[in-house]
């Protein structure tokens with residue numbers, strides 16, 4: 153998605169050799185016009201998937217999930233990271249470990265918002281090691297529903313999450329794929345030789 157790549161080039165800050173800061177339009181301040189374009193692009197890429205529900209995880213996945221849901225005319229559910237005070241029977245729960253933050257969260261979704269026989273599109277802002285997306289897929293499986301796709305705003309293709317998810321058989325669509333950060337510059341996958 154050229155517009156997104158342009159915004160990453162113009163506003164992204166590379167921290168060290170692994171982390172991209174994009175808090176001017178995605179992770180802190182949100183640009184609603186760009187997010188509408190992102191949602192429309194997800195809707196195009198998953199137009200034939202028969203999506204009946206979108207699932208994301210709080211907090212930064214919500215904006216892109218919401219605009220995609222608006223365009224696809226389905227509801228969006230965000231899994232919660234804070235331990236729920238609710239009874240266990242009322243929620244599906246899975247553990248998601250973040251290597252970036254070195255913490256494990258118990259991620260939950262109320263059963264009443266993730267039923268059986270749904271065709272679920274998972275959306276998230278970043279794909280690194282794939283732990284969050286795998287956790288969300290696990291919640292969908294517990295519910296007796298099907299993951300029909302995974303939509304990612306920014307994939308760090310030099311980490312192994314994308315490979316893991318695709319090897320698992322999921323259709324993964326990432327709107328910007330980063331091959332590397334070289335001397336503080338973002339190299340997108342398409343721009344690399346080989």
Ligand code: G4P
Nearest residue numbers: 171172210211212250251252278279280281282283284313
């Ligand atoms: P994984 O799910 O793919 O395994 O990713 P990981 O645990 O490494 O990521 C943990 C958190 O860090 C996630 O946000 C993820 O979106 C974010 N993240 C990973 N790499 C980058 C990066 O290069 N830049 C930015 N800006 N974020 C990155 P989170 O903890 O779920 O927080 P939230 O922002 O959604 O609230």
Ligand code: NA
Nearest residue numbers: 212213277278
């Ligand atoms: Na994030």
Ligand code: NA
Nearest residue numbers: 212213276277
């Ligand atoms: Na996220």
